[in-house]
Amino acid sequence: MATIYDVARLAGVSAATVSRVLNGHVKVDPTLAERVMAAVSQLGYRRNAVARNLRTSRTSLWAVIISDVQNPFFTSMVRGIEDVASSAGYSVVLCNSDENPDKESSYIAAALSEQMAGVVISPSSNQVDDVNLLLEAGCPVVVIDRELDNVTADTVLVDNEHGAELATTHLVEQGNTRIACITGPQWLSSATQRFDGYARALSKAGQSVDETLVRYADFREQGGYDAMASLLDDGPAPDAVFATNNLMTIGAMECLVQRGLSVPDDVAIVGFDSIPWADLIRPTLTTVAQPTYEVGRRAAQLLTKRAESPDAEPERVVLPTSLQVRASSTR
Amino acid sequence: MATIYDVARLAGVSAATVSRVLNGHVKVDPTLAERVMAAVSQLGYRRNAVARNLRTSRTSLWAVIISDVQNPFFTSMVRGIEDVASSAGYSVVLCNSDENPDKESSYIAAALSEQMAGVVISPSSNQVDDVNLLLEAGCPVVVIDRELDNVTADTVLVDNEHGAELATTHLVEQGNTRIACITGPQWLSSATQRFDGYARALSKAGQSVDETLVRYADFREQGGYDAMASLLDDGPAPDAVFATNNLMTIGAMECLVQRGLSVPDDVAIVGFDSIPWADLIRPTLTTVAQPTYEVGRRAAQLLTKRAESPDAEPERVVLPTSLQVRASSTR
């Protein structure tokens, strides 16, 4: 592997000149620059980013730590981040924490010790220690999709409570009186905020939250399936279900289909966050839509801003949600 | 940020001793080790991976360059890679080339200059130059899902031709006589091999390939949709369609549904690679199943082997495919 010294020797200049030519931010004699470039291509030289990172103590890599790479919500978000990153000269590496705080910690440690230029994270727990580690190290951080208490970092969220309220109110208006909620882990703000929206809608409608109709699952398909099964098996069945993320909605639907129950006739269902190829699913699913790509894009923009002005006041961006009524909730 | 020297000073030892304690492969006086560990936690020291990588000229990061992060096939594969990686002490960073050779090149350049310990790649083109760059640099590489000509790297594939033949034969046996094929870019082996299987099945059945029933799309949902639309608009409609990946199958289905055509009565359909929550889609989809997680797992295992013995003969692993018959293809 050729080094900058090899290039310098071949081009008959100093290593510093090669460096200047390669970085291009200082003016160099064009004839020398040409000699350098010729030497570079002749040797197949490519600069050693590791050495460069060490000297400059910065990199051009962003770590995006997402909690479930198999959830289309996150992958769509990633696309939004990538587009901003590449136009700002960063490369994105994706880390899948798999809703596992240990994996998350280890990726954060890697981001720190690899001196990543920035981190976008959708935390899988409310453990703020790791995120604070990043902040203390001066690493630009944007928290996405899930809010953390006692952390002063830029955050991009959607209006969870409002979306959930819309969804639940819609179910109320359809005449349902036993509306169940399958929500996520209690330590995730996206789960609690969506549950709060559900509770508020019920209360506005003069209904109260029936704890036997609430299940706390894990934002995964299997969790949604199990929660739905438990709702059907334990006590009288609900006449409607609000599931607080896309994969759990799928799981719940699968359970209903497998039991031979009709959606929406036996049980109406509304999900949070849209689902790829939703229009092929029968019945079509009523969902709370959120601007996933835009969430990623805004997060990436905040990250670039943060890198430029580390001491600016943290921003909290909340993007709107809207209810998309389809067949699964209308009788 | 504390350095190894700060730790050494606080512990009253040399930096080399701190290094030895941290790496743990050389015996150190336990009392010294304890002093070192105490200093480490007192200072909140974390080792600078960049400097370490420079000195040792190796890292513990694997780059997984996939061609579409929004395709469930690849994300499932990634899980297989991750599980092997973490038990072998590597961290996985995911790079989404988005079927774009330029993005792919830039990620390969990053992998090289960041001295990644290994690369798993599903190439988005048949441009072998980039992959050869990795090989020449001595970087362990495993090519996945798509075969490259003139590249001697470990490869993990599935039995594309056989799976496609099974699918097409099934459509023939269902009495279809105008079986269309929506396949992927001609420069991708997964597309051509699946097309070859389609052609072979037709030929075995005494039918010949009708070029007006073949479309070369891009392995994306929209591409499948457009290809299906073109099949319906240009000339007499097919009575069956074989789509060579999951997203194009979805796209084709969407087109049929939107046109008010009935699947399978008007047009039967078989896809390649399964689809998440396929059992919620009506009609349920007949697909060629491939062991996605296992593809990732095997690739990761090959990568660890390659890192251990760089000069071993490259392996080519072909995993089996099987036909899962469901409603979309049976009348």
Next chain:
DNA sequence: ACGACGTGGCGACCATCTATGACGTGGCGC
């Protein structure tokens, strides 16, 4: 001819690891 600006080269520096050499201790043999 002098000054200013532009350009090239030298060397320090980033944080860590490894090779080398030195020192101390313990055991064994005479």
Next chain:
DNA sequence: GCGCCACGTCATAGATGGTCGCCACGTCGT
């Protein structure tokens, strides 16, 4: 009992590849 040898452990120094500040030199214009 004393001395030597061997082994284990620690510290020192150099290497890793690239960047950048600083200084010196050259050239061009006035």
